[in-house]
Amino acid sequence: MHKLLRQGLVLQLLALVISVLVLPVQARVISDLYEVVEAVPSRGTTDRAAAGSRGLERVFVRVTGDAAIGRAPNLQPILKSAQQFVQGYRYTREDNQLYLHISFNPQAISRQVNQLGLPIWPNNRPGTLVWLAVDTLQEGRSSLSEETSPELFAVLEAMAVERGVPLDFPVLDLNDQRNMPLGALWAQDEQAAERAGLRYSPDATLMGRVLQASGRRWQADWLLVHGGRSYAFDTTGGSLEEVALRGVNQLSNILAQRYAVLPEGQGSSLGAVVIELSGVDSFADYAQVSGYLQGLAQVNSANLLSVEGDRMRVALVSSVDLSNLRDTLALNHKLQAQADGDAINLSGYRSPLGSAENPLRYRWD
Structure with missing residues (x-):
């Protein structure tokens, strides 16, 4: 294998693999x-069309990451003609309420998002662990769990589905209570x-x-920790x-701002x-790494530069900034970030991070 690498023959083979093989390794794929599921009063065409418009707006929110996208003027004609994006539908009834289940065509919607110049949030999204504590007038402070507050957490799960963000909640067993006591959670x-x-x-x-x-006024302080950064709101x-x-909802907005991708030529x-x-x-490792990089929505192209021993160098062309690109790569748990180099020459010039002299360094595990 190393002989082939030294001879450079594998570069040609890998270039072929990159062009035909995409094996993404993603964090959490939604x-x-x-x-979508919409409540409807009847099976009539008018009610189905109205439900389709409402459902399509919900899909655009999930896909773009923009909660207010439905108010965009250029989207209104699209929502009124939602039927052209419908891939299939069916009805169910529960507790005397009729529901319409609609599946929209992903490719058609992606094309429309691109034509409108809207951002698109790829469906591999970071999973978020949510810790909650409450201080009420009657009962004081306590940690909240799915077991003690099932209705609250069901509502949160529903919002997570609406925004397309995967949420997890701690079980709050003895192990969790020892590692995250109420005082530590309240102190964030x-x-x-x-x-x-x-x-x-x-x-x-x-x-x-x-x-x-x-009695009717509640307030919350939140701290999101992700990708080596903290966000308070x-x-x-x-x-x-x-x-x-x-x-x-605000968690979703922050994550969308970090991971949504503008169409080529914008941004x-x-x-x-x-x-x-x-x-x-x-x-097999070379093929999997190359396919993963080539398949990222944030990457326009991934070109193999060199292979030496167990190391490979790849040039990525992306329309997102360096920080967002690193956030995206961090979602793949097989990529372990290594310490950045200290590429300073004799004149004191430091090579920019991400350059050939000072590349981003990762280990594939």
Whole structure:
């Protein structure tokens, strides 16, 4: 194998593999972005068309990551002609309520998103572990779990489906309570969250502390920890459920801003970013790495530069900035980021990160 690598013959083979093989290794793939369920009064054509318009708007929110996309003027004619995007539908009835299940065509919607110049949020999305604590006027402070607050967490799950974000919740057993005691959760202790999250391996962690200020006034402070960065925000509302829903909604907005991709030709272009991957010591590894990089929505092209031993270098051309590109790569748990090099020459010039002299370094595990 190493002889082939030294001779460079494998470069030609890998180029062929890249062009025909896409084997993405993704964090959490959302498979039902294009499926909705709408309550309808009848099976009539008019009611079905109205439900289709409402459902298509929900799909555009999920796909673009923009909760307000339905108010965009250029989308209104599209929503009125939702039937052209329908792939299939069926009816069900539950508790005397009729429901219309609609499946929309992913390819047709993607083409429309691109034509309108809207961002598109790929369906591999970070999974978020949500820790919640509440302080009520009658009962004081407590941690919340699916077992103790099933209705609240069912509402949060429904919002997660609406926005297309995967959520996980801790079981809050003795192990969780030891690693994330109520005091640490209320203080939004990042070290405690990291320790408590080891058993869940989340891509992101959201900690929320909800305070009942009065009978009809609730407020919450949130801390999202993801990709080496922390985001603090707050929400208010008239109930615990409303405040929590707004927290998940804002979480979705933050993640969409980091991962949504503008169509080619819009936004800032990085040019070529060079990454170096070690631990790629078999042809199967080379094929899988190359297919994964080529299949990323954030990457316009992935060109193999060199192979030496168990290391390969690839030039990525992307329309997202360097920080967002690194966030995307971090979603693949087989890619372990390595320390950045200190590429300083004798004159004191530091080579830019992502250049051939100072590539992004990862290990493939």
